Amino acid sequence: MIFRGLAKLFLIAICPLLFVASARAAGDDALMERLVRSYPEFLMGHEGNELIWKDGTRMLFDDGKRDKEFETLLNAPSIRDMFYAPYLSGKVTAAPDINSDPGRVRYEPFFIKMYGDCRKGETSRTLVDVVWLPKKWGKMIKMTRVNGVAEQLSKISRELDQLPATYDSYLIPPAGTVNCRVIEGTKRMSAHGSATAIDIAQKHANYWRWTKPDSKGRYPYRNQIPAEIVEIFEKHGFIWGGRWYHYDTMHFEYRPELLNSDGVRSEVKKQEP
Numbered sequence: 001m002i003f004r005g006l007a008k009l010f011l012i013a014i015c016p017l018l019f020v021a022s023a024r025a026a027g028d029d030a031l032m033e034r035l036v037r038s039y040p041e042f043l044m045g046h047e048g049n050e051l052i053w054k055d056g057t058r059m060l061f062d063d064g065k066r067d068k069e070f071e072t073l074l075n076a077p078s079i080r081d082m083f084y085a086p087y088l089s090g091k092v093t094a095a096p097d098i099n100s101d102p103g104r105v106r107y108e109p110f111f112i113k114m115y116g117d118c119r120k121g122e123t124s125r126t127l128v129d130v131v132w133l134p135k136k137w138g139k140m141i142k143m144t145r146v147n148g149v150a151e152q153l154s155k156i157s158r159e160l161d162q163l164p165a166t167y168d169s170y171l172i173p174p175a176g177t178v179n180c181r182v183i184e185g186t187k188r189m190s191a192h193g194s195a196t197a198i199d200i201a202q203k204h205a206n207y208w209r210w211t212k213p214d215s216k217g218r219y220p221y222r223n224q225i226p227a228e229i230v231e232i233f234e235k236h237g238f239i240w241g242g243r244w245y246h247y248d249t250m251h252f253e254y255r256p257e258l259l260n261s262d263g264v265r266s267e268v269k270k271q272e273p
């Protein structure tokens, strides 16, 4: 009788808990796998809650903290938190959800380990030239060679070069790549510091900080960048800042781990911006 009671307790109470725990771990394993696949130059695998680097370093994936405020997510994220919102490619049909900014959350030590710290002059040693729109413009821009980022940007550049002349004003001139600076209004290093980002189309750019919030305090979504351009960047591992609630539509950044990700739909606190 006692045994049957315990068995019942196991089935009703403990079994579902085990299931939930293993399901979450499986999701996290898939995300770590995604990182290993995206950065094979540096990562060799993962074990438990750690990413294993080729130099033997182990880095914690999940800090175990849930329900972070949005600002905490940006300022003190774990690697897992970088997947807090899904990145969905394809034509933009609706404004992003409040605080859905897939890619804005960056665990800085992860990127510094690969691309170097620009404040110490480490990133500049990795820079190479990329010809921007070889037929239509033909001047050099700088990008990091680490992780093949410059190579991917060359492919993007050659494909953009094939687009009809109606796209020229979005592409010529480019609006900047490498820049060792913090993100406007924050203390966080920009992806331009890692030389993994490019801005385009200054004249057609929309940025949430330049927009007045509406009466509910929400930033109305704005974008002028054509989907054809976005598609070419995404095909080669670059995400687009136009998919963020805090949009930055001129901004593209090499983040292959996020493309077409479901994200962990993490437990970020629902709140007004």
Ligand SMILES: [Zn+2]
Pocket (backbone or CB within 6 Å): 192, 197, 198, 199, 250, 251, 252
């Ligand atoms: Zn940018």
